[in-house]
Amino acid sequence: MANKEEKSPEGFGTTGHEWDGIEEWNNPLPKWWLYVFYATVIWAIGYWIVYPAWPTVSSYTKGYLGYSQRAQVNKDIAAAKKQTAVFSDKINEGDFETIQADPELLSFALAGGQAAFGDNCAPCHGRGAQGFVGYPNLRDDAWIWAGSIDGIQQTILHGIRSDDPQTRMSMMPAFGELGMLNREQISDTAEYVMSLSGNEQDAEAAARGQEIYATSCAACHGPDGAGNQALGAPNLSDELWLYGGDKDTLVETITYSRAGMMPAFSERLDPATIKKLAIYVHSLGGGQ
């Protein structure tokens, strides 16, 4: 390798720095490099003038362009809304059949429905609509009130036992609390109800309970326990239980009654969103 002092025609030697006899070669930087550095400094000053830059006590320098990321996002959202307005209009106007028949519209509705579900429904029904005790699973094939798409829409619009005048409403008596049935009767009835899905533990008690069921329960839940959606009376003969199908839970249910409630969303969400929600919930696997 050539020695810098030898080769450099400009006569560069060392920087003049010396430590204990160790000298530093001077390998000069090209001037344009320095000028590029100055250019970046000037660029930065220009940037401060044009864009938001410096914090002040309570605010910041806004910059000549007045650019703000928040404003930009709002603009983007507005633009996206405008783009999807075509779909939103179609969803507002179309009935469910037209929407479901149009794949593009359907996927728009499903995506919107899923988002709205996460915001509004997931706290009770779970993110996956899988439900919890007392909050129905929306994916299974059992519906207390209605599993049709119109019925689901109706439920979302007006709620269940809500303060909406058109809300879905029914009331199971608290047989034990009101003294309508005594403890043994309730226990027998619970045994009978369990037998409807083939889970009784005590056949004799169940036989006794059958009579009580016929007079006290069959009016709403049906003589064979198949339930009645018009009254919101759950099917007692299937394998699904909203609160639980074991003896203790059934005794508790008959004694104190159950009255889960769901708010009406007609005031909170616009009709298009509710439609999308109905389509989404209907699509989860249980829709009828």
Add this chain to the structure above:
Amino acid sequence: MANIELGGGASPSDEETQLYADRVKVYPKEAHGRFRTIKWIVMAVTLGIYYLLPWVRWDRGPYLPDQAVLLDLPARRFYFFFLEIWPQEFYYVTGLLVLASLVLFLVTAVAGRVWCGYTCPQTVWTDLMVAVERFWQGDRNARLRLDKHPWAFETIWKKSATHLTWLAIAVATGGAWVFYFADAPTLAKQLLTFSAPAAAYFFIGLFTVSTYVLGGIAREQVCIYMCPWPRIQGAMFDSDSLLISYRDWRGEPRGAHKAGQSWEGRGDCIDCNQCVAVCPTGIDIRDGAQLECIQCALCIDACDAIMDKVGRPRGLIAYDTVRNLEAGAPNAEPLRLLRPRVLLYAGLIVLVGIIMIVALMMRPVLEVNVIHDRNPLYVKLSDGGVRNGYEVKILNKQYVPRAFKLGVTGLPDATVQLVGHDSGVVPVPPDQLKGVKLHVALDKEGVRALPDQATQFQFVVTDIATGETMEHNATFQGPPKSGAK
């Protein structure tokens, strides 16, 4: 402005120390010879490929673009002749890059900065820009003379013509770049009618500026100050690498030589400085190996011409190894090509190459992925049965539309329900991915018969037309077995 004075200090020097250097303008003289010819050919081939490749057509049937090389960003596909890469197959590109760098290492170990000297875009475009400069302003001496009279009419018009030609080349370079990202004929029409996307104009502008600045103006400054490669390759040479070198054992002592004078007791170098005059980075190869030297071999051509003229053998400057230079003879040591590093690089190239070829040959034209719904993992049904939800994704990598049937095996008596495909047939457009939602359900008996809570089974995807089938494992999840449910 940049003169920094270091007064005092440990080594008291009255001279100013310059920490910033003026750029010394280089006026490369035209060289003639073997290597210059090779370089012209390489330039024609590389630039030809760059500018023309987007216009090469490649038939992929009626549904896909027919451009041989196309980076289709909106559709997320990369087409390269017979090859088509989906985003999840980007490892092919990784493999290609690994291969490219290994080849670079190998070539560097064998013969130094061949990449820098012949094929690097910076070198090729600079060479082109210098050729343009020479065309308008003349060779080295003419250009030196012009620069002595910067305000002369001749200087101004010749320089203007040079810069305008550079700009035109720069625009063409930027223009060619964007054709790699869209159908070239369509985009060309759009560009000419000013209806192309803004991004196209932006990138043309960007590449125009960078070509003009880097190739026309900055030139050797890029190689010397900006590029990391000159620093890296120091680790790749060894004393057996063929590097462009001045054979000082033969050239020294140098000095002017008059015709007829004896060559006894002196070196072959006549100190004519031709090797310096042709050098695009403005250095003197006789100072030894230098960072600035891009090993373009033009000094070999220049010196060979001189040696021919003075009647001495060629090769005072030549590709030679450090071992030979130290030995002081042209072929003192036999060339050792099979060195560990050469073998290592070559072996790795073969290995990566084989892996790539095998992977490409085994690239399936049909792929199936299954995503099991996780929230919830399973849904209990009113009859005591259990239902699981899946999304099955079918990737049709053929250039024709295909239709598929979906079924399951390994799960007796399961009912399969395709959401949204009542006919049970899933059409997948050419070169596309299609996701279908599926519900697989077992009744109470079926669930009871399952040995475990989680059961393995297979989705079977069948191409209706060809009968080609593909299986993919999935899991059916039921309620916990131990529970008294």
